[in-house]
Amino acid sequence: MKVSVNWIRFINDEYGCAANPMPDGINALVEKIGAQLGAVEEVVNLGKKYDGVLVVKVVACEKHPNADKLTFCLVDDGRANKKVRRNKDGLIEIVCGAPNVKAGQLAVWIPPGVTVPSTYDKEPFVVEPREIRGKTSHGMLASAKELALGDNHEGIVVLENGKPGDSFAKTLWLDDHIIDIENKMFTHRPDCFGMLGVAREIAGINHQAFKSPDWYRENASLPADGRKNVLKITVKNGVPKLVPRFCAVAFKDVRVEPSPAWLQSFLVRVGVRPVNNIVDITNLVMLETAQPLHAYDYDKLLVQQKQETGNKKQEVVIGIRLSKKGEELKLLGGKTIKLDGSAVVITDGNKPIGLGGVMGGAGTEVDESTKNIVLEVANFDMNLTRKTAMAYGLFTDAATRFTKGQSPRQNMAVLAKAAEDIKKIAGGRQASKVVDDFEQQATGNKQKALEASTEFINQRLGLQLSAKEMQKLLTNVEFEVELSGNFLKITPPFWRTDIGIAEDIVEEIGRLQGYDQLPLVLPPRDLSPAALNPVVVFKDRLRNILAAAGANEILTYSFVHDSLLQKVGQDPRQAYQLANALSPNLQYYRLSLTPSLLEKVHPNIKAGFDHFAIYELGRTHIKGVLDNEGLPSEPQRLGIVVTTLQVRPNWGAPYFVARKFTDYLTQNLGIYSLKYVPLAGKNILPPAWTLAAQAFESQRSAVIYSGNLVVGLIGEPTAGLRSSLKLPERTAQLEFDVKVLQELAMVNQYYPLNRYPEVEQDFCLRAPANLSYTELAEFIVKNLTQLTKPHGYEFRWRPIDIFQKAGDKTHKQTTWRITLFHPERTLTTQETNQLLDQLAATAKKELKAERV
Numbered sequence: 001m002k003v004s005v006n007w008i009r010f011i012n013d014e015y016g017c018a019a020n021p022m023p024d025g026i027n028a029l030v031e032k033i034g035a036q037l038g039a040v041e042e043v044v045n046l047g048k049k050y051d052g053v054l055v056v057k058v059v060a061c062e063k064h065p066n067a068d069k070l071t072f073c074l075v076d077d078g079r080a081n082k083k084v085r086r087n088k089d090g091l092i093e094i095v096c097g098a099p100n101v102k103a104g105q106l107a108v109w110i111p112p113g114v115t116v117p118s119t120y121d122k123e124p125f126v127v128e129p130r131e132i133r134g135k136t137s138h139g140m141l142a143s144a145k146e147l148a149l150g151d152n153h154e155g156i157v158v159l160e161n162g163k164p165g166d167s168f169a170k171t172l173w174l175d176d177h178i179i180d181i182e183n184k185m186f187t188h189r190p191d192c193f194g195m196l197g198v199a200r201e202i203a204g205i206n207h208q209a210f211k212s213p214d215w216y217r218e219n220a221s222l223p224a225d226g227r228k229n230v231l232k233i234t235v236k237n238g239v240p241k242l243v244p245r246f247c248a249v250a251f252k253d254v255r256v257e258p259s260p261a262w263l264q265s266f267l268v269r270v271g272v273r274p275v276n277n278i279v280d281i282t283n284l285v286m287l288e289t290a291q292p293l294h295a296y297d298y299d300k301l302l303v304q305q306k307q308e309t310g311n312k313k314q315e316v317v318i319g320i321r322l323s324k325k326g327e328e329l330k331l332l333g334g335k336t337i338k339l340d341g342s343a344v345v346i347t348d349g350n351k352p353i354g355l356g357g358v359m360g361g362a363g364t365e366v367d368e369s370t371k372n373i374v375l376e377v378a379n380f381d382m383n384l385t386r387k388t389a390m391a392y393g394l395f396t397d398a399a400t401r402f403t404k405g406q407s408p409r410q411n412m413a414v415l416a417k418a419a420e421d422i423k424k425i426a427g428g429r430q431a432s433k434v435v436d437d438f439e440q441q442a443t444g445n446k447q448k449a450l451e452a453s454t455e456f457i458n459q460r461l462g463l464q465l466s467a468k469e470m471q472k473l474l475t476n477v478e479f480e481v482e483l484s485g486n487f488l489k490i491t492p493p494f495w496r497t498d499i500g501i502a503e504d505i506v507e508e509i510g511r512l513q514g515y516d517q518l519p520l521v522l523p524p525r526d527l528s529p530a531a532l533n534p535v536v537v538f539k540d541r542l543r544n545i546l547a548a549a550g551a552n553e554i555l556t557y558s559f560v561h562d563s564l565l566q567k568v569g570q571d572p573r574q575a576y577q578l579a580n581a582l583s584p585n586l587q588y589y590r591l592s593l594t595p596s597l598l599e600k601v602h603p604n605i606k607a608g609f610d611h612f613a614i615y616e617l618g619r620t621h622i623k624g625v626l627d628n629e630g631l632p633s634e635p636q637r638l639g640i641v642v643t644t645l646q647v648r649p650n651w652g653a654p655y656f657v658a659r660k661f662t663d664y665l666t667q668n669l670g671i672y673s674l675k676y677v678p679l680a681g682k683n684i685l686p687p688a689w690t691l692a693a694q695a696f697e698s699q700r701s702a703v704i705y706s707g708n709l710v711v712g713l714i715g716e717p718t719a720g721l722r723s724s725l726k727l728p729e730r731t732a733q734l735e736f737d738v739k740v741l742q743e744l745a746m747v748n749q750y751y752p753l754n755r756y757p758e759v760e761q762d763f764c765l766r767a768p769a770n771l772s773y774t775e776l777a778e779f780i781v782k783n784l785t786q787l788t789k790p791h792g793y794e795f796r797w798r799p800i801d802i803f804q805k806a807g808d809k810t811h812k813q814t815t816w817r818i819t820l821f822h823p824e825r826t827l828t829t830q831e832t833n834q835l836l837d838q839l840a841a842t843a844k845k846e847l848k849a850e851r852v
Contacts, residue, residue, distance in 0.1 A: 001038075001183055002270040003198050005029070006176040011199045011288075015213035018203040026177050029202070036205040036511050038185030038192075046269055047175035049121070049148065052114035054080055055162040055171050058105045058141075059091055066133035071096045073141065078165025081111045084138050085129070095137035100155035108147060108157050108168050111139040118148040149264045150274040157261050172265040183400070188498045190404035194290030197495070204477040204512050212478060215420070216289070218494045220413035222249065222434050231298060231372060231431040232315035240439035242344050242381040243320050243356065245408035247415050248435045249375050250298055250316075254278060254428035256370045263425070272397070278366045278373060281421045283397075291377060291406055291414040292398035294354065296364040298372035304363060305348045316374060317349035320356065329355060330362045331394075343388040344380060357385035357402040358394050372431070375422070377415040379408035409494040412436065447492045452502040454486045460506045462519045473512040474505075535636075538742045539617055542638060545668045549661060551613035551640065556596040558619060559586035567724045568595045569694035574623050576632070589621035592692035593639030594733045598717060601643055602726040610645040613661070617738065622688050635688060636738040638712075643731040651730065652802070654716045655700050656773075658732035662704070662714055670746025674711060676702040676774045686710065692735055695721060702774070704736075706744055712736035758821040759832045762800060763839070767849035769812045773802065776814050776847075783842050784818070787835050793827070795820050813852060 064070035145153035191197035325341030344356030357380030701715020840851035
């Protein structure tokens, strides 16, 4: 954002808005802006390039005796230049090739020895006396291009004000400093993209009261012309949510010509190229108020409309809608774009004539032939404007401002100001009614008032400001503040769209007071240790247990390819799909952990590891499963995969290897009351576990329950999954709900070692083959508990083997190693045998199983 210091002065002086905005000079101002308003990137002394350039009066003009297209001029500089040669009358002789030079004009003279301003920052060209066709020219009468005021070099600049000998820079306020402030600093301050807003802020940080010009008010209106409205306008807004306000008015009999030099000077100093007086006025008002506006050629609109529809009505229809995919729009500057169907366009009732909030179209451009115009001041959705500008690479001044969220409540004030300037500079008259399509009008015109106490504000800033001091800071920048003791009721001005909560007021007061005024006190720091996160602590506990069991932790992506989901038997439509995936292999959120782990088995085997256990702690995501806040649930899971290529000691069927891991894990967590139910049974699982179970072989897997709560799944991968992922036959897998494990887990407790010898015996039962291992194990635990409790015995047990003779389909033998002990004495063999005999008798009675 380029800020002209002289423009700020002009606003304060001409409009009477504030006192001197920089009492301590330009350097102090720049430092204050950098500290309290925005980061200053560059400061340019604009006046330097115009050193020595003077205002002169053309006293006489005559045709050059030796050239048809040259004029020999005598000019008066008020004898300001002391070095130039003069004639006997004290006038300066200059040869000029401009067709518009005339006697009596005020022109701009670049004397000998002075650099042409347009070359100042490039390759400086210094003017010298020069003989042209027998006449010596002492310097030159400058065109707009030579003065860096535009591209026009066909005629000299003619001034309206000044006197001979005046500094040209001072006459047009070009003895200026341009302060370039980083745009990002103003992202939340749309009003600061205009000189009026910056002038207000500069007054505020200098603790001066600022009063906006009389014309800049929310309820502004255009004065009635008193003559008949001969130009008709109708606005049809089809997207009021995206274009909340659209104001328009028509003007008749305007004169389109180059702008006055003073107007051009205000534009070029901040980097805007002059075009013609109508376009320049719209740019000038935009740069002053931060509100973009646009002018259309009324007659071109009317002709275009008649050609398209055949409508003979003398009325212009301006439509506002979303673009249609594939339609084209030729923009100002000649570029043609093909619209994608998501941008707001301004239409002639049918075809687009402008890209809303970004740029106008070439078909309705205001040029030298224009007589009647339509002036538009609209407001566009900031997010859609940014999307449109990005999509078409059109980063215009208008788009820059609309993407910051301009207030729609300033539109009529801007329209009235632009209308006044057009009448003064381009002539013409208002020739239509004012159209004001305001979608938010029904919500009221008053900003929402906020309340805050002095304690609330001072506590956050570390200051001791009184309510009146806070009131003064805010009213300096035109907030309305009502005091009630130590409470402030604050109403932001209509252009401040960034003030929404009390904390915004804290920021505003701190900035206006000056952050350098905040006390340099370190904040108090609590040295007590931070509370441990129970989830993180529990995960560490899981990691330690699994590491002790020989498992290795891995970390995989939360995203998988749909082919992996299909191999597992899971429906990809149940998974969230990424619109901007990192790669084609990472398009879907995973539905369970075990497929991600199984996918890593074969690569590890190829790397030379033929026997290992891997695990992962991670999240899963399933469509339709929501948490307590109604958001997509992200259950934390623990997945474990154990595999081997060779038959190893103590390795049985993969399911029992998985069971061994489960027992080790749960017992170390203090969890003993688990129930294993075959997956092939009548289990009614929650949706998340139903999808996870697709990776498990139903005949060789189980659901782990604690009461009615699903703890996890245990078992072997399906045959199809083993084949597609090239898994060894001896592969087992487990998946647990970490949250449930955490709820069931007990705190580790210390038990002293038994002082007395333990008695250990193997107990083997020959049972019917249809009894599952789980049923047998539950029987052993239940009855051992009942038999040992009355005597004060304690016990441990673990499975040794399961054996079934070839051809015997009716019976199987299962062996457990049972350890008995008493905490206060040594058990006798007789006591041990008696207890195990009772256990065998109960087994025969209840299970029809015989002790072997």
